[in-house]
Amino acid sequence: MKSDQLILNNPQSSPADLAKSKKKKMNAKMMAYYLMVIPAALLFFAFHTFPAIQGIYYSFTNWNGINLDYDFVGFKNYINLFKDTAVRDSYLFTFKFAIFAGVLVNIISLAVAIGLNAKIKGRNFFRAVYFLPNILSVLIVGFIFNFVFTSIIPNLGEKYQIEFLTENILGNANLAWIGILIVFIWQSCAFNVILYLSGLQTVPTELYEASGLDGANRWQQFWKITFPVIAPFFTINMVLAMKNALMVFDQIVAMTGGGPGTVTTSISYLIYTGGLAGGEFAFQSANGVIYFIVIVAISVFQLKVLQKREMDM
Amino acid sequence: MRERTNWPVTIFIALGSVAILIPLYISISIALKNPQELAESALSLPLNFHWENFTKAIEVTNFFNAFKNSSIITIFTLVFTLLTNSLVAYGIARNMHRKLFRNLYYYFVSALFIPFPIIMLPIVKQTSALGLNNTAGLILLYVVYGMAMNIFIYVGYIRSIPIELEEAAIVDGCSTWGVFWKVIFPLLTPINATVGILTCLWAWNDFLLPLVILSDSAAATLPLVQYVFQTEFGADYNLAFASYLMAMAPMVIVYLFAQKWIIGGVVKGAIK
Amino acid sequence: MKKTVSLLAASVLSISLLAGCGSGENAGGADNGKVKIEFFHYKREAMDTFDKLIEKFEKENPNIDIEQASPPDAGTVIKTRVSKGDLPDIISIGGDMGYNELSKAGVFTDLSKDKVLEKVQPAYIQMLKDITGQEKIYAVPFAANAVGVIYNKAIFNELGLEVPKTWDEFVALSETIQKAGKIPFYHTYKDAWTLLPSFNALAANTQGADFYEQLNKGEVLAGKRYKEAVEKMVVLSKYGHKNQQGVAYNDGNTAFANGESAMYLQGIWAIPEIKKANPDIELGVFPFPATNNPDEIKVISGVDLLYGLSAKSEHPKEAKKFIEFMLQDENAKQYIEEQNAFSALKGIAQDNPTVADLNVMMENGSVTDFPDHYIPTGVYPDKTLQTLVQDKDVDAALEKIQKDWEKVQSRK
Numbered sequence: 001m002k003s004d005q006l007i008l009n010n011p012q013s014s015p016a017d018l019a020k021s022k023k024k025k026m027n028a029k030m031m032a033y034y035l036m037v038i039p040a041a042l043l044f045f046a047f048h049t050f051p052a053i054q055g056i057y058y059s060f061t062n063w064n065g066i067n068l069d070y071d072f073v074g075f076k077n078y079i080n081l082f083k084d085t086a087v088r089d090s091y092l093f094t095f096k097f098a099i100f101a102g103v104l105v106n107i108i109s110l111a112v113a114i115g116l117n118a119k120i121k122g123r124n125f126f127r128a129v130y131f132l133p134n135i136l137s138v139l140i141v142g143f144i145f146n147f148v149f150t151s152i153i154p155n156l157g158e159k160y161q162i163e164f165l166t167e168n169i170l171g172n173a174n175l176a177w178i179g180i181l182i183v184f185i186w187q188s189c190a191f192n193v194i195l196y197l198s199g200l201q202t203v204p205t206e207l208y209e210a211s212g213l214d215g216a217n218r219w220q221q222f223w224k225i226t227f228p229v230i231a232p233f234f235t236i237n238m239v240l241a242m243k244n245a246l247m248v249f250d251q252i253v254a255m256t257g258g259g260p261g262t263v264t265t266s267i268s269y270l271i272y273t274g275g276l277a278g279g280e281f282a283f284q285s286a287n288g289v290i291y292f293i294v295i296v297a298i299s300v301f302q303l304k305v306l307q308k309r310e311m312d313m
Numbered sequence: 314m315r316e317r318t319n320w321p322v323t324i325f326i327a328l329g330s331v332a333i334l335i336p337l338y339i340s341i342s343i344a345l346k347n348p349q350e351l352a353e354s355a356l357s358l359p360l361n362f363h364w365e366n367f368t369k370a371i372e373v374t375n376f377f378n379a380f381k382n383s384s385i386i387t388i389f390t391l392v393f394t395l396l397t398n399s400l401v402a403y404g405i406a407r408n409m410h411r412k413l414f415r416n417l418y419y420y421f422v423s424a425l426f427i428p429f430p431i432i433m434l435p436i437v438k439q440t441s442a443l444g445l446n447n448t449a450g451l452i453l454l455y456v457v458y459g460m461a462m463n464i465f466i467y468v469g470y471i472r473s474i475p476i477e478l479e480e481a482a483i484v485d486g487c488s489t490w491g492v493f494w495k496v497i498f499p500l501l502t503p504i505n506a507t508v509g510i511l512t513c514l515w516a517w518n519d520f521l522l523p524l525v526i527l528s529d530s531a532a533a534t535l536p537l538v539q540y541v542f543q544t545e546f547g548a549d550y551n552l553a554f555a556s557y558l559m560a561m562a563p564m565v566i567v568y569l570f571a572q573k574w575i576i577g578g579v580v581k582g583a584i585k
Numbered sequence: 586m587k588k589t590v591s592l593l594a595a596s597v598l599s600i601s602l603l604a605g606c607g608s609g610e611n612a613g614g615a616d617n618g619k620v621k622i623e624f625f626h627y628k629r630e631a632m633d634t635f636d637k638l639i640e641k642f643e644k645e646n647p648n649i650d651i652e653q654a655s656p657p658d659a660g661t662v663i664k665t666r667v668s669k670g671d672l673p674d675i676i677s678i679g680g681d682m683g684y685n686e687l688s689k690a691g692v693f694t695d696l697s698k699d700k701v702l703e704k705v706q707p708a709y710i711q712m713l714k715d716i717t718g719q720e721k722i723y724a725v726p727f728a729a730n731a732v733g734v735i736y737n738k739a740i741f742n743e744l745g746l747e748v749p750k751t752w753d754e755f756v757a758l759s760e761t762i763q764k765a766g767k768i769p770f771y772h773t774y775k776d777a778w779t780l781l782p783s784f785n786a787l788a789a790n791t792q793g794a795d796f797y798e799q800l801n802k803g804e805v806l807a808g809k810r811y812k813e814a815v816e817k818m819v820v821l822s823k824y825g826h827k828n829q830q831g832v833a834y835n836d837g838n839t840a841f842a843n844g845e846s847a848m849y850l851q852g853i854w855a856i857p858e859i860k861k862a863n864p865d866i867e868l869g870v871f872p873f874p875a876t877n878n879p880d881e882i883k884v885i886s887g888v889d890l891l892y893g894l895s896a897k898s899e900h901p902k903e904a905k906k907f908i909e910f911m912l913q914d915e916n917a918k919q920y921i922e923e924q925n926a927f928s929a930l931k932g933i934a935q936d937n938p939t940v941a942d943l944n945v946m947m948e949n950g951s952v953t954d955f956p957d958h959y960i961p962t963g964v965y966p967d968k969t970l971q972t973l974v975q976d977k978d979v980d981a982a983l984e985k986i987q988k989d990w991e992k993v994q995s996r997k
Contacts, residue, residue: 032489033414036404040397040460041417047436047457048424054435067690084992112329120323128572129330132337135564135575137518137536140557143543144336147550150775150836152339152356154828168831171775173975186333194576247428250520253540259777260830261972262965271430276525277661278963279686281434281668288431296426441669528671530656541657548835548862 052292059286064279077286087287089262090270091294094246097177097266101184101245106237109189110230113196127197134190142254145183146170149255173260180251180264188244192237199233200226239302246295267291344555351551366555374556378531379538380563386448386534387516390455394512395505398460402467403493407479409472418468424461429521437525446528454526455516463508470504471497510575517564535560620903621650625673627659628890630857634923642910649903667692674898675907680709680726680888681958685716693723693893694901701725701905704912709888709929712954718801723893725908726929728921730889731943731952732782733870735849735856737841740767744847748871748942750879752817759824762847770821771846772829773837774974777967781957783821783850784970785885786873787814788956800959805994807960808987815970815979817875821850822974830975842866853940854889856925871942884943886952889926963993 059077063070081087116127133141150168157165169179207225216224227234249268252258258265258273265273271291275284343351344366345359370376405421408414436454440446445453474497482496520536527533533541539560543553568575624635632655639651654673656662660683663676667690676692678684687693696702702710702722709726717723734755736748744765749755759769773779791813792806799806822829826846835858841849842862849855853870860866872884892908894901910916914933921928927935927947935944946952960966966986973982 029489033404033408036400036493037414037417040401041420043453043457044421044424044460047439047454048427048432051432051435051439052427054439055431058435064686080992085988112326115322115326115329118319118322120326121318122323124573126326126330127576128568129333131572131576132565132568133333135514135518135568136561137520137539137564139518139520139536140539140561141336143539143553143557144340147343147554148336148339150831150833151550154831156356167828168775171828171831173830173972186336243426253520256775257777259968259971260774260975261777261968263972268428268430272433272521272525273661274963275430275434276437276665277658278965279664280963285431285434288428288434291428292426292431295428299426437665438668441671446669446671525665528666528669530654543657548839 055285056289058282059289061282063282070282073282077283078290080283081286081290086262086265086270086274090265090267093177093264094248094266097181097184097248098242098245100181101188101248102238102242104181105185105188105192105241105245106234108185109192109237110196110234112189112193113200114226116193116197117200127194130193131190133187134194136187138187138250139254141187142183142251145179145186145251146255149179170256171260173263176256176260176264180248180255183251183255184245184248188241192241195233195237196230199230203229235303239299242302243295243299246298340554340558343550344558346551348549348551363551366551367559370552370556370559373552374538374542376535376538376556376559379533379535379560382448382532383517383534383563386452386455387513389452390459390516391509391512393452393456394459394463395509397456398463398508399467399498399501399505400493401460402464403471403497405464406468406471407476409468418464421460421464424458425465433521433525440526441528446526448527448532451523451526454522455512455519459512459515462511466508467501467504470501474500506574506577514564535563619648619650620900621652622675622900622904622907623652623654623673624675624677624907625654625659625663626675626677626890627655627663627679628677628924629655629657629659630854631890631920631924634920638911638916638919641916642907645910646903646906649906651907663687670897672895672897674895674900674904676724676893676895677727677890678893679958680712680716680724680891681955682716682960682962684713684724684888684891684893685958686962687893688717688719688721688723691896694896694898695721695723696725696894697722699725701909701912704930706929706931708952712888713891715797715954716958724891725893725912726888726891727911727917728888728890728924728926729886729929729947729952730852730854730926731870731940731947732786732852732885732955733872733940733943734874735841735851735853735859735868735870737844737847737849738867738869740844740847746847748869749874751877752874753877755874756820759821759848763824768826768846769824770826770848770850771832771837771841772822772825772850772974773832773834774822774825774830774971775833777965777971779834779837779851780818780970780974781955781967782852782885783873784814784818784966785955785957787817787875789885789953790873790875790882791817792956796956797959803994805987805990807990808983811983811986812979814875815973815982818970818973819977819979822977838862853925853927853943856939857923868939869942870940872946883951883953884946885955886927886947887955887958888929961990961993964989 060072060074061070062073062076112130116123116130120126149170154166154168157163157167169175203225208221211221211225247268248266249272252264252266252269256264258269267287268291271284271287274280274287278284339356342356342359345362345364347361347363347366350359350361401421405414405418409418437446440450440454443450478496478500479492482492487495517534518536519534520540523534523537524540527537530541539557542556624639626635628635632653635653639653642651643649660678663673663678663683664686666672667687672692676687678687697720702725705726709729710722713722713724713726714720740746740762741748744762744767746758746761749758762769788811792810796806796810832840834855837849837851838855838858839862840846842859844863844866849859856868856870859868872882875882892911894904894908898904911920912930914930917928917930917933920926921933921935922937925935925937925940927940927943935947957966964986969982969985969989973979
């Protein structure tokens with residue numbers, strides 16, 4: 001583009017020449033930008049959007065995944081979805097789980113973050129410890145806790161005569177979900193703690209001291225100084241925690257297989273087992289579509305509500 | 314300035330960290346015992362270190378093969394992701410004023426909300442039809458799927474880089490590509506660290522995608538192998554835990570050395 | 586720009602190399618002149634036995650390479666592979682719903698006229714026909730299993746107990762054991778599938794002779810006919826142990842092997858696992874006394890392992906050779922001895938004294954197939970049973986099985 005440079009840099013170039021050169025440069029530049037972005041978009045479409053569309057297509061058929069042919073059945077799968085108790089139960093379980101998980105993860109990680117932000121000894125060491133669970137494989141953590149719940153805790157319960165510990169919580173239809181919740185919280189807090197911590201650290205300590213001198217107590221300091229600053233982090237953490245909780249899968253594979261019965265069968269677990277093993281490929285694809293709509297709706301709702309609160313603060 | 318340590322909080326934090334470390338201690342303890350010692354007590358300190366659990370686990374699960382697979386997938390995913398996703402994000406970030414690019418941005422980011430199960434079933438058939446139900450296909454999928462989150466992170470960061478730097482480079486005769494590689498990419502180091510770490514963790518620990526995409530059991534990754542061998546382990550928990558520890562070890566070792574860096578990277582990315 | 590292009594080229598190259606690496610293991614490919622056959626099966630516990638037999642086969646056939654593949658959840662994996670169009674040469678699963686579905690999907694070669702079937706006992710060939718509802722045979726039955734009641738001979742001797750022949754005797758026996766402070770059955774309810782062996786034994790003997798006939802006509806009678814079986818499952822759940830909801834199959838095998846209970850409700854496939862945990866245990870198996878009419882009780886026995894030949898195999902001749910090899914008397918015998926199974930082939934007896942009590946019935950032909958082989962996928966009777974033994978609600982369980990079954994039927 002040397003010639004264009006000459007034209008552009010030459011104060012004697014005519015306006016027309018200047019314009020043309022500039023346009024050429026712009027086009028070359030735009031070309032580059034297009035080349036940077038379009039291929040990626042195409043790949044993304046091919047491997048993400050297209051399968052999603054296929055999934056939607058299959059949801060209108062009765063294909064079981066392996067037969068050589070299938071029929072178009074319109075909305076039959078969707079109607080059956082609403083009548084199906086297994087689907088309904090999985091949504092109820094997943095929502096219950098997500099709400100508890102979202103709230104608990106946030107409260108616990110905020111508490112830990114505040115603790116880590118205070119003047120404690122060995123802060124860096126503890127910070128490293130709390131983040132450790134995040135780098136471990138979710139599945140393996142599930143296996144480890146499976147053993148803890150199945151063998152270690154009942155043994156401890158027997159030894160020390162603590163009645164309610166003597167049974168495997170994962171085998172109890174009413175309490176199994178708590179087992180999964182505990183493991184989920186154990187691992188998810190790590191990331192949220194770090195996020196909250198980084199938010200807390202943006203608050204200058206002088207603010208606390210000044211307000212302390214003015215007579216504000218701890219609670220007031222928290223609400224008036226800390227909370228407004230971490231409000232955006234609160235939003236993000238809530239959205240992320242709930243989204244992850246709604247997609248809970250690995251722990252269920254490792255610990256309960258969806259049971260006892262079907263009480264800990266999450267939506268994604270049902271789609272996987274029903275769709276691939278259960279021969280309900282098309283039906284579960286419809287389930288997947290509904291699931292997607294639900295997640296988007298919830299996330300958008302959360303963002304709107306929480307961001308409004310942020311603004312109001 | 315009060316410098317005195319806040320002991321109550323320290324103790325509270327310390328207790329919490331015990332809750333974190335106990336499962337790991339248990340894993341190590343069980344992996345080093347043999348069945349009788351385990352039957353006596355799971356929590357006591359291992360007295361005899363039964364290293365043979367580890368050697369047996371290596372043999373049974375074909376550890377080094379799975380380790381190789383996980384490494385290949387993670388490293389290639391990391392390299393391609395850092396190179397390509399940042400490039401795409403740059404293209405978008407510098408053109409947010411144009412409708413096409415802005416829409417592409419929303420298009421990529423919206424994928425964060427699409428739960429994997431909805432594409433899981435079709436992608437299984439698709440990768441197979443295209444001959445991609447193998448390691449290469451897995452890497453491709455990680456790079457492509459990563460775009461949703463990474464473009465979100467990169468664009469946020471790139472937009473904070475003053476455009477004067479690029480304009481100076483252009484005046485010096487740099488092409489747009491050159492601007493990216495010579496000016497922008499070096500500046501992306503901190504955010505590359507963030508994206509790199511997140512990508513690494515994801516690719517190494519992921520279970521579901523290898524489970525459904527890979528057909529050949531010889532290509533299994535470390536987490537997948539743990540699942541596959543559950544029945545092999547049977548009731549030999551010492552063997553199982555030895556295997557779990559070895560599977561987690563690589564990431565833990567990296568973490569021990571680089572934790573400050575890793576956490577820092579995550580924090581910076583988060584703030585953006 | 587140049588840098589980008591070369592970078593791109595390098596990446597494309599490396600991906601294609603990787604693709605080459607990854608798919609180099611594809612079944613049926615011929616490397617260095619040898620024919621590679623993929624033998625896919627669901628019997629992980631038999632992998633060692635197969636290793637030995639494969640070695641023997643490869644010695645006799647140096648130009649054929651057999652590769653075993655036995656992932657967990659093989660039933661699901663094979664279906665996934667079918668939907669991907671990526672089929673192993675030989676597929677060995679049980680004679681269950683999976684076999685039915687795969688046959689209907691055209692996965693197997695039709696073997697109805699094949700000579701190889703002449704070696705198989707007619708009862709098992711009939712089972713395959715019953716499951717698919719077709720006259721065509723798509724696989725060779727090889728091994729049969731059986732469900733009985735595994736019992737610890739030492740404990741029985743200690744308490745002076747005799748093998749029960751009727752349901753009432755069975756319950757009374759369990760009472761006696763419980764009163765003596767021992768555990769009658771080591772239930773492993775955390776693994777839903779372990780409830781199926783006993784359920785099968787009960788249902789097969791109490792569901793009525795025309796159950797399958799009605800089913801073929803489209804009449805689902807589960808809700809009514811399973812009542813006795815479900816009620817008896819509840820009875821059995823009373824004679825377990827404190828942590829029965831929280832214990833899984835593997836732990837159950839170890840516990841029973843260590844003498845923690847007098848009896849164990851599992852199929853004979855569990856015996857090798859039990860012996861691994863305690864080689865010295867003295868055990869036996871008696872027929873499951875499902876009703877009070879001992880003469881009418883049938884032993885549940887199904888096709889535990891069959892050999893299916895993929896319709897899309899690139900090397901059908903070599904694959905066939907391996908199947909014929911496995912069917913040879915001495916090889917079939919080796920398999921059933923090491924795996925504690927019964928042979929589906931004519932003239933091969935299982936001599937192991939542990940299962941002697943069952944042998945009589947097997948030889949009489951008083952066998953019947955697993956009812957759950959006829960329950961369509963998607964009904965999950967094991968999960969319903971898992972809930973049943975916890976809340977003891979018989980009606981709820983029956984209703985659920987009936988409803989789920991109808992729901993799956995109506996989807997077809």
